[in-house]
Amino acid sequence: MKKGLAVVVLAAGKGTRMKSSLPKVLHPLCGRPMLDYVLDTAKALKPQHLIVVLGFGHQQVRPFIPAGIYVVVQKKLCGTADAVKEALALLKGFSGSLLVLYADTPLLRVETVKKLIGYHKANNLAATLLSANLDKPQGYGRILRDAYSAVCGIVEERDASEYQKKIKEINSGIICFDVERLREVIFKIRPDNRKGEYYLTDAISLLYKKEYVIDCVKVDDANEVLGINSRLELAKAVRCIQQRINEQHMRKGVTLVDPSSTFIDWGVKIGADTVIYPFTVIESGVKIGKGCSVGPFARLRRGTSLKDNCQVGNFIEIVRSTLFSKSKAKHFGYLGDSLIGRQVNIGAGTVTANYDGQKKHKTRIGDNSFIGSDTVLVAPVVIGRGAKTGAGCVVTKNTKVGDNSVVVGVPARLLRKG
Known part of the structure; x- marks a missing residue:
């Protein structure tokens, strides 16, 4: 033979x-x-x-x-x-x-x-x-x-x-x-x-x-x-591969509340006991730790990393960003090019304005910070550990908010120094 x-x-x-x-x-x-x-x-x-x-x-x-x-x-x-x-x-x-x-x-x-x-x-x-x-x-x-x-x-x-x-x-x-x-x-x-x-x-x-x-x-x-020769056959193949990907994650201890409305790309890593809610889109290269909660209606794009026990919720988009353990962004918003520390609370409507029309810039948020609802962080921005921003606050570019400080207003002004 x-x-x-x-x-x-x-x-x-x-x-x-x-x-x-x-x-x-x-x-x-x-x-x-x-x-x-x-x-x-x-x-x-x-x-x-x-x-x-x-x-x-x-x-x-x-x-x-x-x-x-x-x-x-x-x-x-x-x-x-x-x-x-x-x-x-x-x-x-x-x-x-x-x-x-x-x-x-x-x-x-x-x-x-x-x-x-x-x-x-x-x-x-x-x-x-x-x-x-x-x-x-x-x-x-x-x-x-x-x-x-x-x-x-x-x-x-x-x-x-x-x-x-x-x-x-x-x-x-x-x-x-x-x-x-x-x-x-x-x-x-x-x-x-x-x-x-x-x-x-x-x-x-x-x-x-x-x-x-x-x-x-x-x-x-x-x-x-199935040979793919048309867009119709392409869509059918996507459904088949998506089902395989979803089943593989579920066998590893991930809960998909509704697999038919959960869209996970190839190459995504998700830890055990994480729950993915319906109408969530997770792109290739995303890493999600153990015990997290994602969605519904969330979009995690390439370069996103959620450490253990993070929560990201409804109508949020995250790209090229890391959330360290026990941080929350549970309501609508946009986080791009951000480094977010441990046990941070991101309020509803928060936007990291990372693009100035020519370049992308970083936002850094320290551990235990509290970002108020509708805050706009115009990157590059640094928010210190334990700091707070008031609701509707606009933190302008190149601002560094000190540890345990509080800023409010448009543009943001120091209310209390840490």
Whole structure:
């Protein structure tokens, strides 16, 4: 049994149905490009070789490919078989299994791919397809079987007869090949189809004619093989990934009061016993400690960190800011570029005015401070430990309020020195 594994990720397509100038594989899913999910899956397999084939918009996509992954550019977009040929040129001397993945299929689980590869190797197959049974198979290629139910080919929908279009078993596009068998047939593929392209799927019928054994592994959850070709399918994929992310947090001890209205990006860290209320949006890179309360209707943007036992509530936006333990901002407001100490109370309507029209500036608030309702802090500002601001106070830029001092008014004036 040949144990070597090479993985080829096809990421060359235009994605014309997305109607976007952004390459399809860079469209974000829960805070990261869809391509990243597929690369994570590929890397988890620990292949000897990992190759990404780029094409349309390759200059934009290339910076998103991590170091250590081979990149080849398909100069003319004339089909998946041609794309795989480009990758094969980098695999001279390699023998073993060649797995073909697609960068627009981000829902595929590592466990599913390992099952496919394991079945392929254990049965010494020429090719193993990942298939699914769909009640509505429109848009997918159909698996063709002979009189003995053996896989004998794949027909793309636009080339299928009316009879073939009734077949429910679809090709996901994900195929594990014996690379030596693939080399025997891939150069014999011809663009004999309505699109005039070189289809990798035509390799299946050529292998069958050479009497090699081909089989399928059926995926349990058809959503895993959802290919994203339109904004509608993008939205469906977002919902699936969002559900996975939410379930992962709940399994780790986080309470989501209503998971269906809680929007958490990939890469967010949340401590146990934190409660997230409905209609909360939490972006990638946010860190939330243990025992916190967030929302409802809160938005935590990149660069936000809540330490243990913080409370942030209704209609608040926080970005590039840190709240240390037991601090509260329970009502509507905006906190940007702020460093907020321990046990600080941020009153309703507080705004840190961090942007002066040219640059962003920092606001620093010391431990045990009390910021009155509707306070505006025009950064850069420093509020000392134990200090207080009166309701409706406007603290102008470059002001330093001393420890335990009280300021009030517009502009803020010292009422009591600490």
